[in-house]
Structures are given as C-alpha cells and as structure tokens.
Amino acid sequence: MELGQRLVTHGAKVTFVNTETTQRVITNNWLEIDKDCKELMQMVSIPDGLEPWEDRNNFDKLLPAMRKRIPSELEQLIEIINKQEDNKITCLIVDFWLAWALHVTKKMEIRRAIFFPASTATLATVMSIPRLIDDGFIDNNGIPRTSEMIRLTKAMPPIKPKNLVWACVGDSSNIKDHFHNHVEIVEAATMTEWTICNSAVELEPAAFNMFPKVLSVGPLLASNRLANQAGHFWEEDSTCIPWLDQQPACSVIYIAFGSITNINQTQFEDLALGLELANRPFLWVVRQGLTKEPTVAYPDGYMDRVGSRGKIVSWAPQQKVLAHPSVACFMSHCGWNSTLEGVTNGRPFLCWPYFADQFHNETYICDIWKTGLRMKEDEAGIITRERIKSKVEQLLSDKTFKSNAMGIKEKVESSVKKGGLSHNNLTIFLDWIHGKDADNKDHQV
Incomplete structure (x- = not known):
C-alpha cells in the first residue's frame, strides 16, 4: 500500500486489489489518509477461493485456492474497469508471491511489473533455485540435503537450508508442495518487464550486484505522512x-x-x-x-x-x-x-x-x-x-x-531523498508506467 500511495502522489491512478477477507480486516482499521490518495487510490477485493469459515493461516489450503480462483477474478475485474474509456488499466503490478497473476495480461495490452516486498537477498535465493539443486543444497523437490550454510556470494548473508522460505512449513510433503509453487512463481516472474524491490542498494549491495535488473525503490515508508500508515491488520x-x-x-x-x-x-x-x-x-x-x-x-x-x-x-x-x-x-x-x-x-x-x-x-x-x-x-x-x-x-x-x-x-535516508538512488529508480519506474510519450492523462495501475 505504501508503493500504491507513492505512485498516487506522482500522478498515477491506482486500483489496489485485496482478497475479500484481507479487505474487511484492513478497512475495519482504516486511518485517514491524504485527500489526493483517497481520490485516486481505489480499494477493491476479489475472492481468495476458500469458504468464509476456512482458516486463512493454513497456507496448504490457501495458496492452491488462490492460484485456482484469483486469475479469473482478476481478469474479470480488469475487463470491467476497462469498459470505462478514460479509466483503462495500463499496468499490472503484482506481489512476487502471486506472480502467476501476470498470465492474465497475455491477451491484454497491459504493462507488467513485479513488486518484491522482502529483502533482495531473499529474492536472490529464490531465483537461484537451479543453482541450489546443482550445488547439492536441496533435491529436486526443494527438500534440504545438507545442513551446510548457503552463501550465494561472500558478501551476502548465509542461510541454513532448513530456513529457506519454502522449507520451513513442516514435513517433506508440505515442503515439496511449497517448493513447486515457488518454481511456478519463478517461471511466471520471467514474464515481467520490471522487478522492483522494497530495499536500498546501500543496504544490500551484493544482492543487487547479483541481480542488476532488480530496481531498488525503498524503503517505502509512511514518513511523508508523519508515519501514518495506510492499511492495518490490527x-x-x-x-x-x-x-x-x-x-x-x-x-x-x-x-x-x-x-x-x-x-x-x-x-x-x-x-x-x-x-x-x-x-x-x-x-x-x-x-x-x-x-x-x-x-x-x-x-x-x-x-x-x-x-x-x-x-x-x-x-x-x-x-x-x-x-x-x-x-x-x-x-x-x-x-x-x-x-x-x-x-x-x-x-x-x-x-x-x-x-x-x-x-x-x-x-x-x-x-x-x-x-x-x-x-x-x-x-x-x-x-x-x-x-x-x-x-x-x-x-x-x-x-x-x-x-x-x-x-x-544516514545512507538509507540519502537514497530515498531527491537525487538518491532509490528516489531516482522510483522516478525511472514511474516514467515507464506513464509511457515515453506520457502526457497529462492519468494512468491506471
């Protein structure tokens, strides 16, 4: 939501898509936000595929349900919005963990981007799955084969194989399911034109060196609104x-x-x-x-x-x-x-x-x-x-x-200020959203 608000302040019209369950929780704890954001950032929701009484913390059920239900719901939502001639969706930004949602843009003239909300080191680890298999850290189902620390480069933080994002979910059957979900996410992520990350090069230089096409635009915080965040679960x-x-x-x-x-x-x-x-x-x-x-x-x-x-x-x-x-x-x-x-x-x-x-x-x-x-x-x-x-x-x-x-x-503050690397990267990304021939028309994200 901080990314959405940042885009709004730079002239983009934003439709923010939540699942229905998450939307109810957030709107119940909604705070007053900037007037321009209210006018330009539309909050909408779609079903997640589970029944109302089912547990959303059970990822073994939630993730397959979302994968099955969300693409068609998202496609219908975009089609409805695009019926408004002056309000068409021109860019779809998806959370990395939902990268498969990019498939809905195949038959639409919509730009595609991925937002990674965690550290770039975590992204680097997920994107290095083939290497982790080749180096013997995990098998073809993502199950750790060793307790030896993983270190993609000397300057990056090491991690135990058991702490890989898909390997901390229980027994081998769960690990296998989550791993193949990650493989599918990585494959879908190749469809994107941009990957932006809520981080700063000053925090993670080695990770950004590994993946130079990943754009640092963070930290995305509510400092411009005196720390009044938008969207709360509690x-x-x-x-x-x-x-x-x-x-x-x-x-x-x-x-x-x-x-x-x-x-x-x-x-x-x-x-x-x-x-x-x-x-x-x-x-x-x-x-x-x-x-x-x-x-x-x-x-x-x-x-x-x-x-x-x-x-x-x-x-x-x-x-x-x-x-x-x-x-x-x-x-x-x-x-x-x-x-x-x-x-x-x-x-x-x-x-x-x-x-x-x-x-x-x-x-x-x-x-x-x-x-x-x-x-x-x-x-x-x-x-x-x-x-x-x-x-x-x-x-x-x-x-x-x-x-x-x-x-x-001090380093991070410099990066997000005008002239800093994260600030400049966000400007580059915004120029791309608006298009090289951007005029004064609003663009819908």
Missing part, C-alpha cells in the same frame, strides 16, 4: 505515544514480533521476567495470538511489580514508536518491514526471528550491518530470562551498535 493503541513522552531519552526497550509470530507459554513468561530483570522502561506489543493459549497469562504479581515502567498494548503505531526519541532498541522478529522501520530510525536490534526470510534479515543486522545481537536459545529451545537481561545490557552498553545503526540510517 487496531492501533495510540496511548503508548503519550507514555513514551514521559520516558527519558534512549531508555525504552520496544518489543514487537509482527502479525503471525507465536511463542509458547513458557517462553512468554521468560520474556516477561527478562524484561522485568532488565530494569528498564519497556513497551511490549502483546497481540491476540502471540501465545497459543486462548488468553495471555503473565507471571503472578507481574503487573504490580513492573508498574508504570512497563506499557503493554495489543498493537502499536510502530513507525511512530520507532521514531520516538525515548526508544533505545527494538526487540524484533526481524520481518523485512520491521527491519526497514528500525533501520530508518537508527535503532539497534535484539533479533528474535521466527521463520523463513527473518533469518536472512537477522544475519544482515548482526553480521553485515553490525547493528544488533542474536537472542540465542538454550538446549530446551528457550531464550531464558537471564539471557534476555544479559543481551539488553550488552546491546545498550556498547555504543558501537548505536553508532553503526545511525550510519546505516
């Missing part, structure tokens, strides 16, 4: 901002693990007690579903002991939180959006990845950018309260992490 609790206003500068630990991460009750309690032992102010996002239990259970007497030193919310306006001067560090699952939001605000990280590309991002943070620390598990698979306390103290006592984080922030 209702934000804005009371955390006045609470942050009352805290000393660079004192608060911010903890948030994204939309789908979950931890068991034992780990939840150790995290709670670790934050207590750290003896610093903390802002903790405890959303519904963070633990597998129906209700969250804090340690006995916990709330009384931490008192006003701890602020717990169900969801936070994260970009505003990370931009706040009282925040000292970010304990994160290392999803790419969260990673970019932390990077652009110069925040050191405590890394707690959950699955897939989050391990790529952890390696960037800890080994390449050197702006954070890993939260290592013990033999029982738990990050203990003592380890949490120790890592907080280590991160915040060593000024090198903050210094490195500020250096990365």
Whole structure:
C-alpha cells in the first residue's frame, strides 16, 4: 500500500486489489489518509477461493485456492474497469508471491511489473533455485540435503537450508508442495518487464550486484505522512505515544514480533521476567495470538511489580514508536518491514526471528550491518530470562551498535531523498508506467 500511495502522489491512478477477507480486516482499521490518495487510490477485493469459515493461516489450503480462483477474478475485474474509456488499466503490478497473476495480461495490452516486498537477498535465493539443486543444497523437490550454510556470494548473508522460505512449513510433503509453487512463481516472474524491490542498494549491495535488473525503490515508508500508515491488520493503541513522552531519552526497550509470530507459554513468561530483570522502561506489543493459549497469562504479581515502567498494548503505531526519541532498541522478529522501520530510525536490534526470510534479515543486522545481537536459545529451545537481561545490557552498553545503526540510517535516508538512488529508480519506474510519450492523462495501475 505504501508503493500504491507513492505512485498516487506522482500522478498515477491506482486500483489496489485485496482478497475479500484481507479487505474487511484492513478497512475495519482504516486511518485517514491524504485527500489526493483517497481520490485516486481505489480499494477493491476479489475472492481468495476458500469458504468464509476456512482458516486463512493454513497456507496448504490457501495458496492452491488462490492460484485456482484469483486469475479469473482478476481478469474479470480488469475487463470491467476497462469498459470505462478514460479509466483503462495500463499496468499490472503484482506481489512476487502471486506472480502467476501476470498470465492474465497475455491477451491484454497491459504493462507488467513485479513488486518484491522482502529483502533482495531473499529474492536472490529464490531465483537461484537451479543453482541450489546443482550445488547439492536441496533435491529436486526443494527438500534440504545438507545442513551446510548457503552463501550465494561472500558478501551476502548465509542461510541454513532448513530456513529457506519454502522449507520451513513442516514435513517433506508440505515442503515439496511449497517448493513447486515457488518454481511456478519463478517461471511466471520471467514474464515481467520490471522487478522492483522494497530495499536500498546501500543496504544490500551484493544482492543487487547479483541481480542488476532488480530496481531498488525503498524503503517505502509512511514518513511523508508523519508515519501514518495506510492499511492495518490490527487496531492501533495510540496511548503508548503519550507514555513514551514521559520516558527519558534512549531508555525504552520496544518489543514487537509482527502479525503471525507465536511463542509458547513458557517462553512468554521468560520474556516477561527478562524484561522485568532488565530494569528498564519497556513497551511490549502483546497481540491476540502471540501465545497459543486462548488468553495471555503473565507471571503472578507481574503487573504490580513492573508498574508504570512497563506499557503493554495489543498493537502499536510502530513507525511512530520507532521514531520516538525515548526508544533505545527494538526487540524484533526481524520481518523485512520491521527491519526497514528500525533501520530508518537508527535503532539497534535484539533479533528474535521466527521463520523463513527473518533469518536472512537477522544475519544482515548482526553480521553485515553490525547493528544488533542474536537472542540465542538454550538446549530446551528457550531464550531464558537471564539471557534476555544479559543481551539488553550488552546491546545498550556498547555504543558501537548505536553508532553503526545511525550510519546505516544516514545512507538509507540519502537514497530515498531527491537525487538518491532509490528516489531516482522510483522516478525511472514511474516514467515507464506513464509511457515515453506520457502526457497529462492519468494512468491506471
């Protein structure tokens, strides 16, 4: 949605297509956005192929259903829009993971582009599937054959075969299905005229060197709207901002693990007690579903002991939180959006990845950018309260992490400003959308 809004501000008319289920969730938590965006960015939805009562978190059912249903629905939608003579679709931009949707443009005069929302290193790994097979890291069904670390180039983050994006979904049958879905996505991606990525060359030079045709246009953030993001899966609790206003500068630990991460009750309690032992102010996002239990259970007497030193919310306006001067560090699952939001605000990280590309991002943070620390598990698979306390103290006592984080922030800020590489790339992409003979007519994306 940030990409859509950026296109709107540069004169494109945008129709944003969600599944019906996602559309309902987002519109329920919709925030006021720029007036021009409201006029030009139309929100529409199509079915995902599942019945209303079926679980959208069950990717084994969701992905095949979407693959079967969405192309025909999307084609019908474009045909309906194109009946309006002055409102025809001239370009289709699809999320990489839905690249097969590009097939609907075969019989239409529509430009094609792919948007990759994760790191370029992750894209490089997926696009290198034939090489991973040839080098013996995976078999022809995507199943890991070794525990040896994968490193596509010396300067790129290594990854364990078991953490490949298709290999972290359960048993070998599931891995096989997801892998062949990825193979189909990669094949469909060859139809595109452009691939743009929500990243910056300054963050991932080696990955962009591997795939020089991928265009960096990020980070795409809501900074131009004072961090008022458009589109939320959860209702934000804005009371955390006045609470942050009352805290000393660079004192608060911010903890948030994204939309789908979950931890068991034992780990939840150790995290709670670790934050207590750290003896610093903390802002903790405890959303519904963070633990597998129906209700969250804090340690006995916990709330009384931490008192006003701890602020717990169900969801936070994260970009505003990370931009706040009282925040000292970010304990994160290392999803790419969260990673970019932390990077652009110069925040050191405590890394707690959950699955897939989050391990790529952890390696960037800890080994390449050197702006954070890993939260290592013990033999029982738990990050203990003592380890949490120790890592907080280590991160915040060593000024090198903050210094490195500020250096990365400055590079990224320069890239998205006028004259910077990401800014220039976005301008090139917009010129292509409008066409070389672009006049003052609106173009529909």
